Amino acid sequence: MTEFSMIDAGELKLRAVIQGQGPLVIMVHGFPESWYSWRHQLGPVAEAGFTACAIDVRGYGGSDKPHPVDAYSLAHMANDLVGVADALQPGQPAILLGHDWGAPIVWNTALTRPDKFRAVGALSVPHLGVGTRSFREVFDALFTAKNRFFYQAYFQKEGVAEAELEANPRDFLRKFYYAISGDAPDGTWPNNKTADAKLLEGLVDPDPFPAWLTAADLDYYVDEFTASGFRGPINRYRNHDLDFDWQQQFKDRKIEQPALFIAGNRDLAFNMLGGADPIALMRLQVPRLQVAEVLDGCGHWTQQERPAEVNALLIPWLKAL
Template sequence: MTEPALIEVNGIRLRTWTLGDGPLVILVHGFPETAHSWRHQVAALSAAGYRVAAPDVRGYGGSDAPEPVEAYAMEEMTRDFADLATALSPDPAVIVGHDWGAPLAWNTARLFPERFRAVAGLSVPYAPPGDHAPIDIYHKLFTEKDRFFYQVYFQDEGVAEAELEADPEDSLVKFYYAWSGDAPEHGWPTDKKHGDKVLTGLTRPDLPLSWFTQEDLDAYAAAFEVSGFRGPLNRYRNHRRDHDFLKAHPSNPIIQQPSLFIYGDRDPVLTMFRTPPEKLLPATLADLRGVHRLPGIGHWTQQEAPETVNRLLIDWLRAL
């Protein structure tokens, strides 16, 4: 990717890579990644005739990292991307998100329909707010049964930060491998107890993997050496705040813009949803134009299967 620029949005600056000319497509990464996760898509989409913007999300890499937990609420972060779209194009943009970037993309499209003409998610399907905040559901399903769940573990400020920041390179590569399609069964352990640490039981793989090199790990580790993990983890600490905000917001919870969903059949995220995406999403996305299940692929969808993801995205974009 070319050299990034710091773009002012919503009172902060996002380090953003841009490439190409044409209709704007914003790519929103997840946890624990950076804009580097879109390295294969930036070139492909720009070559297909689009202007592509890949920011480090607030709290990550070279973007600003406010201290307060509430600075990472859905209300704030969706406005980041609306402002970024306004800064980069006078016309409505397309937004694509992966992992935490997927709920951010889905809800940015919901909250700012005038700025976004289409939305795609990878790994995490869209789900309007229900009767209870997700963290309260996780406590019932896991904490009350003395079972470990990483999002519960992430709630206490400073705890996960201390574990992950002790050796960012080791933390990241174990996390990536455990959630990938390359990991063995139970590579992400399911038998841990409440109170265990997130890295307990995770294996460090030998590199390179078919989709991930030492150079990729170096790029991620260097970014987290700068940013630390507090900002990224603060996203998980806003479940109740986000639930209350989205539940009360007057916008239509059924997303109206053309949409697309791509996921891997070995993604642990699938265990968090009782209903398969193919059955879940037609009720929540009014103009769903495809649900694509990628065999053998884990959580890191666009990194593990870049050629397939690029083809699906470009075909969808051209048909808009």
């Protein structure tokens, strides 16, 4: 039976699973996931001599779920991680790990609060520095203006995506998890939809489902989102402009802490830039990038698809800090 802790993070309360004793490692999940996405890392990190803490990000699972869109900005997310660190080990700089949306959350928290966090690791999404324009402007120009579908553009209008995904959370999660996994053949994520399409149009329901996500795993996620809904998770995507404005004060700053990065070569989020080498670009912004590995054949769900390989890179890095 999983034991949950409710952590007063200052602005609100976050639910977490905490194992082990030692220096604090805070694990931050992405969309559409939960603390559960770190289930294969909690035990090994704890056994390596750390306090492993996997949170439900605000809006998810058992954590508080404020209604306003702007409650899900990066500034609030960074404050949440500071609050968790202060609550669990006050006065001791913690270590951050993030995947998917959790990656930019931990990158930006490490960037803006080096006093609170002494190392940062991220999966899937590299840190390429503070942008010169809002990511919303980028995808509007590349996709919407050309009548091409982009999921983050689809997420902008309140209530639209929520209605589609909440109609059948199991159907959504099965199709979405599969479409950007390493098991899905090239082209499973449709790139030819028009801007007025829905998210699930063209996505396939796999049979059988990839072995890395068991029936019990899927049931857990389905139960979580059936209970919580998708407004909070999708609100994160509605803060690109607010995030951009907040980040400008840090545009000349680099992430100076020791860092780790792991991605899959079949991860659409890692390969979003096309031909450019994300890791080479990242080294300019993260000069102490100590581990940078790309796992062959791995898709987007890095630590779930390849737990043994991730842990084999993660644990030695943590121990050497």
